[in-house]
Amino acid sequence: MAALQRRPRRSEQLSLLTLLGTLWGAAAAQIQYSIPEELEKGSFVGNIAKDLGLEPRELAERGVRIVSRGRTQLFSLNPRSGSLVTAGRIDREELCAQSPQCLVSFNILVEDKLNLYPVEVEIVDINDNTPRFLTEELEVKILENAAPSSRFPLIEVYDPDVGKNSLQGFKLSSNSHFSVDMQSEAHGPKYPELVLEGTLDREGEAVYHLVLTAMDGGDPVRSSVARILVTVLDANDNAPVFTQPVYRVSVPENLPVGTPVLAVNATDRDEGVHGEVTYSFVKITEKISQIFSLNALTGEISTSANLDYEDLSFYELDVEARDRPGLRDRAKVLITILDVNDNVPEVVVTSGSRTIAESAPPGTIIALFQVFDRDSGLNGLVTCSIPRSLPFELEKSVDNYYRLVTNAALDREEVSLYNVTVTATDKGTPSLSTETIISLNVADTNDNPPTFPHSSYSVYVLENNPRGASIFSVYALDPDMDQNARVAYSLAEDTLQGAPLSSYVSINSDTGILYALRSFDYEQLRDLQLWVTASDSGDPPLSSNVSLSVFVLDQNDNAPEILYPALPTDGSTGVELAPRSAEPGYLVTKVVAVDRDSGQNAWLSYRLLKASEPGLFTVGLHTGEVRTARALLDRDALKQSLVVVVQDHGQPPLSATVTLTVAVADSIPEILADLGSLEPSEGSHNSDLTLYLVVAVAAVSCVFLAFVIVLLALRLRRWHKSRPLQTSGDGLASVPGSHFVGVDGVRAFLQTYSHEVSLTADSRKSHLIFPQPNYADTLINSESCEKSEPLLITQDLLETKGDPKQLQVSLFPQKRKSHLIFLQPNYTNKLISQNGWKRSELFWYRKIHDFVKRKIPLFR
Numbered sequence: 047m048a049a050l051q052r053r054p055r056r057s058e059q060l061s062l063l064t065l066l067g068t069l070w071g072a073a074a075a076q077i078q079y080s081i082p083e084e085l086e087k088g089s090f091v092g093n094i095a096k097d098l099g100l101e102p103r104e105l106a107e108r109g110v111r112i113v114s115r116g117r118t119q120l121f122s123l124n125p126r127s128g129s130l131v132t133a134g135r136i137d138r139e140e141l142c143a144q145s146p147q148c149l150v151s152f153n154i155l156v157e158d159k160l161n162l163y164p165v166e167v168e169i170v171d172i173n174d175n176t177p178r179f180l181t182e183e184l185e186v187k188i189l190e191n192a193a194p195s196s197r198f199p200l201i202e203v204y205d206p207d208v209g210k211n212s213l214q215g216f217k218l219s220s221n222s223h224f225s226v227d228m229q230s231e232a233h234g235p236k237y238p239e240l241v242l243e244g245t246l247d248r249e250g251e252a253v254y255h256l257v258l259t260a261m262d263g264g265d266p267v268r269s270s271v272a273r274i275l276v277t278v279l280d281a282n283d284n285a286p287v288f289t290q291p292v293y294r295v296s297v298p299e300n301l302p303v304g305t306p307v308l309a310v311n312a313t314d315r316d317e318g319v320h321g322e323v324t325y326s327f328v329k330i331t332e333k334i335s336q337i338f339s340l341n342a343l344t345g346e347i348s349t350s351a352n353l354d355y356e357d358l359s360f361y362e363l364d365v366e367a368r369d370r371p372g373l374r375d376r377a378k379v380l381i382t383i384l385d386v387n388d389n390v391p392e393v394v395v396t397s398g399s400r401t402i403a404e405s406a407p408p409g410t411i412i413a414l415f416q417v418f419d420r421d422s423g424l425n426g427l428v429t430c431s432i433p434r435s436l437p438f439e440l441e442k443s444v445d446n447y448y449r450l451v452t453n454a455a456l457d458r459e460e461v462s463l464y465n466v467t468v469t470a471t472d473k474g475t476p477s478l479s480t481e482t483i484i485s486l487n488v489a490d491t492n493d494n495p496p497t498f499p500h501s502s503y504s505v506y507v508l509e510n511n512p513r514g515a516s517i518f519s520v521y522a523l524d525p526d527m528d529q530n531a532r533v534a535y536s537l538a539e540d541t542l543q544g545a546p547l548s549s550y551v552s553i554n555s556d557t558g559i560l561y562a563l564r565s566f567d568y569e570q571l572r573d574l575q576l577w578v579t580a581s582d583s584g585d586p587p588l589s590s591n592v593s594l595s596v597f598v599l600d601q602n603d604n605a606p607e608i609l610y611p612a613l614p615t616d617g618s619t620g621v622e623l624a625p626r627s628a629e630p631g632y633l634v635t636k637v638v639a640v641d642r643d644s645g646q647n648a649w650l651s652y653r654l655l656k657a658s659e660p661g662l663f664t665v666g667l668h669t670g671e672v673r674t675a676r677a678l679l680d681r682d683a684l685k686q687s688l689v690v691v692v693q694d695h696g697q698p699p700l701s702a703t704v705t706l707t708v709a710v711a712d713s714i715p716e717i718l719a720d721l722g723s724l725e726p727s728e729g730s731h732n733s734d735l736t737l738y739l740v741v742a743v744a745a746v747s748c749v750f751l752a753f754v755i756v757l758l759a760l761r762l763r764r765w766h767k768s769r770p771l772q773t774s775g776d777g778l779a780s781v782p783g784s785h786f787v788g789v790d791g792v793r794a795f796l797q798t799y800s801h802e803v804s805l806t807a808d809s810r811k812s813h814l815i816f817p818q819p820n821y822a823d824t825l826i827n828s829e830s831c832e833k834s835e836p837l838l839i840t841q842d843l844l845e846t847k848g849d850p851k852q853l854q855v856s857l858f859p860q861k862r863k864s865h866l867i868f869l870q871p872n873y874t875n876k877l878i879s880q881n882g883w884k885r886s887e888l889f890w891y892r893k894i895h896d897f898v899k900r901k902i903p904l905f906r
Contacts, residue, residue, distance in 0.1 A: 077154075079130070080168040083138035088131045091121060091167060094154065095128025098163060102128030109157025113396055115418065120150060121167065130165075138169040139206035146208055153445065157397060160414050162444055173211035173264025177203050179272040184258075186240060186274060187372035190248040191281040197227070198240040199376060201272060202329050203260045214263035219256050224276065226258060240274070248278040285373030286312040286323045288365075296382040299355040307338070310345040312367030312375055319370040328376060329364035338363065338381075347379060355385040356420040387425040387474025393417050393482035398450070403489045404458040412438070413450040413484055417470045425474035432468055440468075450484065458488040459525040492530040492584025496522035502593040505560070509568040509601050517551075518560040520592065522580035530584040533558075538577035538591075550574060551596070560594075568600040569642045602647040602696025608704050610638040621707045624686075626678045634663065634708055637670035639692040647696035655703060656689035663708070665690055672706065682710055 079092040095102045100110070106125045114120075122133040142148035148169040153162045184201045205213040216238045218226040225241045238258060254276035261269040288310060295308045314321040325345040327335070338361070339350045345365070361381040368374035398413030419426040430448050432440055437454035450466065464486040471479035498520065505518040524531040535558040540547040551574065552561050558580075574596040581589035611622075622635045641648040652670040657663060659682060664675045672688065686708040693701035 077163060077165045078168070079165070080170055081132070081136075082170045082172050083136050083148075084172060084174055085132050085136065087134050088124075091130040091132060093128060094123065094130040094165075098154065098156070100128070102126060108159070109155075111155055111157065112152055113155045113162070114152035115394065115416070121152070136169055138171050139175065141169060144206070144208060155397060155414075160397065160411055160443075160449060162447060164445065171208050171211055173207055173262060173266075173268060175206045175211075176268040177205040177213045177260040177262050177270050179203055179258075179260065179270060182272050184272060184274050185277065187277045187279050188242065188246060189279050189282050189371070189373070190246045191283065192242055192246060194242055194244055196242040198242070199229075199374075200226075200238045200240055200258065200274065202237040203270075205260075205262055207262065207264070210263035212262055213260060215261055217259040217261065219258075221254065221256060223254065224256060240276070246278050252278045254278075279371055282316060282320045282369070282371040282373055284315040284320070286314040286367040286369050286375045288312045288367060288375055288377035291377055293365075293377060293379045294382070295380070296384055297353070298384045298386050299353045300386045300388060301349055301353055303349055303352060306346050306348045307381060308347055308379065310347070310365050310367075310377055310379065312345070312377070314369045314373070316369065320373075322370050323367050324369075326366050326368070327363060328366045329362075334361060334363065337361070340365065353383050355383045355422070356389065359383045359385070385422045385425055387421055387472065387476070387478060389420040389425075390478040390480040391417055391419045391428040391470035391472050392480065393430075393468050393470050395482075395484065396447070400485060401487045401489050402452070402456065403491055404456045404493075405491045406452060406456060408437075408452050408454055410452045411449055412452065412486060414443070414447060415450070415468070415482075415484075416445070416447050418446055419470075419472045421472065421474060425472055427473045428470050429473070430468060430470050432466055436464060436466060438464070438466055456488050458490050458527070459494065462488050462490075462527075464488070490527045490530050492526055492582065492586070492588060494525045494530075495588035495590050496524040496533045496580040496582055497590055498522050498578075498580065498592040500592070502595070505594060505596045506599050507562065507566060507596060508599045509566050510603050511562050511565055513563060513565055515562055516559045517562050517596070518594070520553075520558045520560065520578055520580075520594065522558070522590065522592075524582050526582065526584065530582055532583040533580050534583065536579050536581070538579060540575075540577075542574060543571070547574070547576070551576065553578065566598045568598045568644065569604070571598055573597045600644045600647055602643055602694060602698070602700055604642040604647075605700035606639045606641045606650055606692040606694055606702045608637065608639045608692060608702055610636065611704065611706065621709055622672075624674065624678065624708050624710050625712045626680070626682075626710055627712060628674050628678055630674055630676050632674040634672045634674065635706065637665070637672065637690050637692065637704060637706075639670065639702065641694050643694065643696065647694055649695040650692055651695070652690060652692055654688060655691040656687075658685075658687040659683065662686065663688055672708075678710055684710055686710055 077092070077094070077097050081089070081091055094110075095105055098110070100108070102125065104110070105123060105128055110123060112119065112121060112123060119133050120136055121130055123129075124131050138148045141150065148171070150167045150169060151164065153164055155162055179201050180203075181201055186198050186200070188196070188198060203213055203216075205211075213228075216226045216228055218224060218240075223242065223244055223246065225243050227239050227241050229237060229239055238260070240256075256274040256276060258272045258274055259269055260271075261267055289312070293308055293310055297305075297307055301307075310325060312323050312325070314323050324342050325340055326342060327340055337349065337351045337353070338347055340347050345367075347363070347365075360383065361379075363379040363381065364376055365379055366374050366376050393415055394417075395413055395415040398411070398415075400413075402410065402412055417428045417430050419428050428446065430440060432438060432450070437452055437456060438450055439453045441449040441451055443449055448468075450468075466484040466486060468482045468484060469479055470482070471477055503518070503520065507517045511517065520535065522533050522535075524533055534555045535553050536555060537547060537551065537553050542550060548563075550562070550564055552563055553559070554561070558578075560578075576594040576596065578592050578594050579589055580592070581587050624632065624634045628634075637652055639650055639652075641650055650670075651667050652665045653667065654663065654665045661675055662678075662682065663686070664673055665671070665688075666673070670690070670692070672690070688706040688708060689703055690706060691701050691703045693699050
């Protein structure tokens with residue numbers, strides 16, 4: 047294979063490397079190489095890196111690549127060596143046919159600078175094709191009277207090679223009548239002619255078998271052969287003759303199919319069958335036979351397919367005229383195709399990005415594209431333009447290339463996509479144009495922070511909300527896109543009532559939904575002040591804040607709470623005194639209640655729900671004061687039961703009730719005197735008990751009475767042995783505190799209405815003692831008892847100071863040191879008046895009452 051060589055050019059003498067370094071738009075020196083055809087793929091063509099003034103490694107870094115149009119890529123770049131190599135086998139005949147010189151042109155693009163450098167590679171022919179006859183057998187008929195030196199055209203020979211590698215001559219097999227001569231046309235094919243060297247005698251020899259050899263001038267020489275059958279005919283003195291040897295015609299490429307192009311004509315001076323002429327194509331390829339048709343009788347040539355100037359602009363046809371005996375003549379038909387502006391310009395985007403950052407400065411190069419038109423002359427001269435309203439402009443480059451550059455600042459939030467319409471218009475008549483849309487996306491930069499629609503928000507949440515419930519949703523808008531517009535929400539760190547704010551509420555970082563982590567209680571928490579931060583995911587991130595106030599709304603979730611009279615945990619009620627001499631409107635007591643709610647949920651009203659004596663008492667609607675509605679009469683029962691309901695104004699309303707027991711009497715002795723008379727009344731409330739319950743109670747009472755008698759006997763025996771009761775303060779102080787019963791309980795017992803007593807079964811020292819007045823005075827004067835303090839009576843009092851004047855009842859001998867002392871009425875009144883105790887403040891007052899009424903044990 048021939049060594050590669052670079053053709054010497056004058057441009058090399060002008061320093062190619064200097065011209066390659068000029069700015070964009072300057073005329074670049076053309077780089078030229080020369081290689082033989084049929085090289086292997088990857089064969090070296092030229093050192094393109096050196097000719098561009100670059101290092102081999104810079105080819106990939108700077109995006110150097112080949113830009114060509116309209117044909118398969120024949121060459122490629124080797125980035126390692128920096129050389130231009132073949133991309134495959136190159137067939138010069140396929141590229142350039144019979145052209146004497148075969149040149150391949152393309153451009154080298156330096157991507158980072160968008161510079162173009164034209165390159166021209168000459169493909170040198172090698173002797174790779176053998177001369178070939180169109181047919182290997184040919185019959186030639188010659189009249190016997192043919193004159194010596196007569197010439198007879200033979201079959202045409204094709205050799206695609208050029209120069210010395212093309213067909214150079216013919217050789218005819220040895221004979222005494224014929225020789226061969228080669229005729230050549232300027233810039234056309236070569237065909238042989240059979241030359242008659244002497245006269246023929248059909249009767250002597252009618253047929254000649256000859257062998258024709260065609261040879262080229264390559265090294266080594268290539269050749270092919272064809273067999274020629276020469277038949278000697280009887281005399282036909284005149285052959286057909288064309289009116290002119292060459293016919294020329296020019297037709298436009300838009301000629302309709304079937305239109306006659308021209309007509310050839312040949313005449314034969316013979317008569318009869320010897321003068322009948324027929325026409326046919328001699329040298330014709332399959333492609334030409336599909337485009338033109340020839341009428342064999344008239345010689346008219348017409349189109350049988352559409353003509354295309356851009357495909358082929360010139361046709362050369364050989365027409366043969368033959369008479370019946372076989373004499374013939376040839377003529378050439380040269381058809382020139384005229385260009386018509388039938389091709390619209392084309393726009394091919396060669397390089398560039400379809401995305402540009404909105405922060406790109408004016409003058410940024412976006413794309414490089416080429417415009418071309420397959421027409422020629424003015425029909426192929428193209429101008430290019432874009433709309434003036436866009437922030438872009440076109441810059442003319444070399445070789446019909448244009449650059450699309452920005453001429454103003456871009457803003458993605460205003461316009462995120464530009465469809466740049468490039469209009470290419472030729473200068474033909476009429477002119478044709480085409481539009482190509484270059485879509486350009488404006489890439490987002492994080493130049494906008496998230497923004498809330500409002501500067502602050504107010505949220506109202508009903509208390510007692512379920513935990514984890516969503517209470518509000520905030521959202522922020524970011525006009526950016528993708529990561530720059532992805533908003534995350536968070537709450538500012540803070541504390542509330544000593545606890546972190548994050549323990550009260552949380553926010554979904556993606557959706558902005560606010561969740562309550564606690565069930566809010568309006569009575570404890572009225573409002574929360576939050577700061578919500580919205581941050582995008584850009585680099586660097588941008589954020590904004592908004593104030594959010596959460597107000598807890600009250601619900602009617604708290605029933606009224608009765609403060610007075612105070613209710614013990616065991617459910618017992620208090621007793622209030624009302625003198626029989628009380629006038630109408632006398633204030634007996636006052637029900638005091640509060641509601642922890644607010645507003646109308648805390649507005650309270652009092653009313654009498656139930657009374658044992660209707661119309662006797664009234665309750666203030668807003669004050670809760672219990673007053674007598676009329677004067678008390680003797681017939682009114684000693685014990686009056688009132689049920690007072692306290693109700694708020696919530697929706698739905700909530701209420702609480704309290705049961706008041708009012709004792710109607712002027713003095714405590716009157717209460718004690720009526721104890722017996724109250725028992726039946728008490729029993730009347732239990733009249734609904736079944737017979738079985740009455741029998742059971744009676745049986746238990748009998749057993750209990752027997753047990754009390756035995757226990758009393760044992761206690762009397764022990765009492766005689768006990769030491770006298772000490773009247774000094776030392777004796778009272780020595781009694782343990784756990785053995786004292788408050789005077790509050792004693793006084794309460796005086797207000798009860800039953801003489802039955804029941805204590806715990808395991809109390810072995812339970813006694814009920816009623817001391818006389820003189821002993822009570824002794825207790826009051828004791829150093830350990832002050833008037834401002836409750837008077838405490840020891841449970842073991844009877845054991846230390848026995849007094850036969852005291853009424854003693856012994857219960858449950860299992861508790862040997864349990865006593866309960868009941869003072870007589872005069873002494874009780876004296877204690878109450880001297881100490882100034884309030885009846886409603888005594889615990890035992892209610893305790894003894896429940897003990898008598900319900901048989902609830904005093905000691906647990």
